[in-house]
Amino acid sequence: MEDSLLYPVINNYRSDQKLDGLWNFKFDPTSVGGQKGWQNGFSDGIEMPVPASFNDFFTDKDAREYTGDFWYSKSFFLPTYFEGQDIQIRFGAATHRAVVFVNGQEIRSHEGGFLPFTAEVSDAVKFGKENVVSIKINNELHRDALPAGDTLKLKNGKRAVNPFFDFYNYSGLNRSVHLLALPKDHITDYSTTYDVSDDQATVHYNITANTEADFKVNLVDENGKVAATSEGQSGDLTVTNPILWNVRDAHLYTIMIDLVKDGQTLDEYSDEIGLRTIEIKGHEILVNHKSVYLRGFGRHEDSIYAGRAFDLNVERRDMNLMKWIGANSFRSSHYPYDEQVYKFADREGILVIDEVPAVGFKMAAASFLGGLDQSFFDGEWVTELYKKHIDQVRDMIKRDKNHPSVLAWSLCNEPDTSTDAAVPYFTKLFNDSVNLDPEKRPRTFTLNEDDTFEKSKCKQFPDFFLLNRYPGWYHKWGYEISDGEAGLRAELDEWKKSDIDKPVVFSEYGADTEPGLHKLPSIMWSEEYQIELLEMFNRVFDSYDFIRGEQPWNLADFQTVEGNMRVNGNKKGLFTRDRQPKAAAFYLRKRWNKLPLNY
Numbered sequence: 239m240e241d242s243l244l245y246p247v248i249n250n251y252r253s254d255q256k257l258d259g260l261w262n263f264k265f266d267p268t269s270v271g272g273q274k275g276w277q278n279g280f281s282d283g284i285e286m287p288v289p290a291s292f293n294d295f296f297t298d299k300d301a302r303e304y305t306g307d308f309w310y311s312k313s314f315f316l317p318t319y320f321e322g323q324d325i326q327i328r329f330g331a332a333t334h335r336a337v338v339f340v341n342g343q344e345i346r347s348h349e350g351g352f353l354p355f356t357a358e359v360s361d362a363v364k365f366g367k368e369n370v371v372s373i374k375i376n377n378e379l380h381r382d383a384l385p386a387g388d389t390l391k392l393k394n395g396k397r398a399v400n401p402f403f404d405f406y407n408y409s410g411l412n413r414s415v416h417l418l419a420l421p422k423d424h425i426t427d428y429s430t431t432y433d434v435s436d437d438q439a440t441v442h443y444n445i446t447a448n449t450e451a452d453f454k455v456n457l458v459d460e461n462g463k464v465a466a467t468s469e470g471q472s473g474d475l476t477v478t479n480p481i482l483w484n485v486r487d488a489h490l491y492t493i494m495i496d497l498v499k500d501g502q503t504l505d506e507y508s509d510e511i512g513l514r515t516i517e518i519k520g521h522e523i524l525v526n527h528k529s530v531y532l533r534g535f536g537r538h539e540d541s542i543y544a545g546r547a548f549d550l551n552v553e554r555r556d557m558n559l560m561k562w563i564g565a566n567s568f569r570s571s572h573y574p575y576d577e578q579v580y581k582f583a584d585r586e587g588i589l590v591i592d593e594v595p596a597v598g599f600k601m602a603a604a605s606f607l608g609g610l611d612q613s614f615f616d617g618e619w620v621t622e623l624y625k626k627h628i629d630q631v632r633d634m635i636k637r638d639k640n641h642p643s644v645l646a647w648s649l650c651n652e653p654d655t656s657t658d659a660a661v662p663y664f665t666k667l668f669n670d671s672v673n674l675d676p677e678k679r680p681r682t683f684t685l686n687e688d689d690t691f692e693k694s695k696c697k698q699f700p701d702f703f704l705l706n707r708y709p710g711w712y713h714k715w716g717y718e719i720s721d722g723e724a725g726l727r728a729e730l731d732e733w734k735k736s737d738i739d740k741p742v743v744f745s746e747y748g749a750d751t752e753p754g755l756h757k758l759p760s761i762m763w764s765e766e767y768q769i770e771l772l773e774m775f776n777r778v779f780d781s782y783d784f785i786r787g788e789q790p791w792n793l794a795d796f797q798t799v800e801g802n803m804r805v806n807g808n809k810k811g812l813f814t815r816d817r818q819p820k821a822a823a824f825y826l827r828k829r830w831n832k833l834p835l836n837y
């Protein structure tokens with residue numbers, strides 16, 4: 239678990255210099271980089287953009303599909319005026335595991351390719367001189383790591399990944415790298431919880447720092463006016479006539495925290511927050527005590543050229559597409575996204591179900607790709623896997639807890655919960671995560687196709703249900719879709735008869751669709767069929783009042799491993815990979831724009 243995951247800011251006390259751009263890059267297939275001194279940097283590599291996945295830049299398949307160790311290195315100058323400050327290098331994401339070196343000195347390692355980590359380098363850097371940061375990364379997949387998969391040794395001696403999940407194993411420094419200079423005494427974290435009514439809102443805050451100190455806190459509105467002030471490591475900021483953060487009607491305040499010692503301000507941290515509450519009551523999801531019906535998507539951080547890397551251009555387009563179609567939410571399937579995505583969602587009033595990369599925990603997925611036929615949770619890998627799983631749940635919640643857009647935490651995607659072996663794992667997971675979020679937002683996971691109401695042994699855990707269902711595509715497809723609808727209704731009738739008094743959200747459903755493929759009458763893969771499948775699901779959704787959300791799979795087409803069921807990736811997008819609409823996008827826009835935005 240990371241000590242601090244605060245997003246970098248620049249102010250009179252803190253400096254933040256991005257080390258993005260071209261880094262030296264080398265593959266290390268026989269893991270000799272350490273013996274060859276690459277931790278001191280190297281100049282005979284290739285120039286690799288950061289942030290970016292390395293895969294799609296290459297023109298040869300061995301390089302695109304490379305699995306194993308690889309190195310990045312970059313030199314940076316550290317001015318003498320930073321002497322006496324705490325010098326850190328913050329990696330937004332290194333996929334999947336990394337070891338960091340500065341000037342040849344090993345600083346730290348990190349496991350997990352979708353969350354930030356910080357290297358404390360004050361004792362390794364030279365002030366007033368050039369320094370070198372090197373990072374060794376490994377992108378192998380294992381059953382005891384997230385996301386789950388295998389790494390195969392081919393007969394030609396090369397390695398290949400066998401993901402138990404359906405997205406390409408894009409790897410590298412996928413998010414920005416920051417060179418930070420902080421005061422020796424500094425703020426390391428803060429958290430907020432809220433009470434809101436129409437005429438008053440109270441922010442209950444709590445601050446952590448690396449030293450005993452006094453704290454002054456201001457809450458400033460969007461016009462720069464101080465709306466409330468407080469003092470102390472914890473306290474309340476009460477705003478009269480507040481402008482609340484609402485779905486698709488976002489209003490942000492800035493919390494400004496000063497760390498003070500002997501009357502002198504030594505550090506400051508500021509961040510944008512939203513005054514709102516999240517609740518689950520019966521079948522309803524409530525924001526500021528008003529029921530919300532989720533409309534949105536499962537997504538991926540995925541784009542041409544940059545692979546899995548955060549791309550501000552793509553995110554701006556995706557947010558505009560979601561507003562155009564009438565969405566009010568998305569799930570960060572199947573991993574925490576770059577912090578800037580949640581900042582976009584905070585500003586746009588879009589709700590986020592934040593998901594850890596606990597995906598592929600299902601041997602059927604492996605057998606879909608050639609795995610074993612056993613319960614995933616019977617595997618000898620489960621103990622080691624759980625340590626990494628809960629560690630990444632802790633860091634995801636620690637990193638994202640202050641975003642008003644975060645509605646809920648998804649602790650797993652499509653695990654195999656149809657056997658008793660899953661129960662102790664999920665019992666521990668939900669027990670160990672219950673107090674991680676000061677706001678106690680709902681926790682859930684997605685129930686896959688096979689984990690029906692009747693078959694899942696883990697329905698007792700989620701605070702609301704996320705159903706991934708694929709009648710019309712993975713079974714009862716084509717002309718049999720009417721049987722698919724009947725089967726879906728039969729399962730939902732089970733949910734309806736049960737005493738389960740929680741909301742159900744459909745978090746995945748859809749059809750692979752080749753843009754431009756038209757057929758009358760329809761045929762699978764045609765744009766017409768994608769609409770017919772969505773029409774079927776929408777008829778069902780409109781029949782059950784406990785269904786409180788619809789998030790078709792996926793917002794956009796995305797890259798996967800090659801396979802006989804994938805045509806250059808997964809084509810279930812409502813938009814193409816270059817973010818242009820398929821016919822179904824216009825159909826869905828009509829359905830969603832009939833509803834009030836925060837219905």
Ligand SMILES: CCC[C@@H]1NC[C@@H](O)[C@H](O)[C@H]1C(=O)O
Pocket residue numbers: 403404405572652686687706708712746791808810
């Ligand atoms: C029946 C499982 C469906 C599966 N669910 C997880 C997503 O990551 C995949 O992309 C999606 C698919 O196969 O389209």
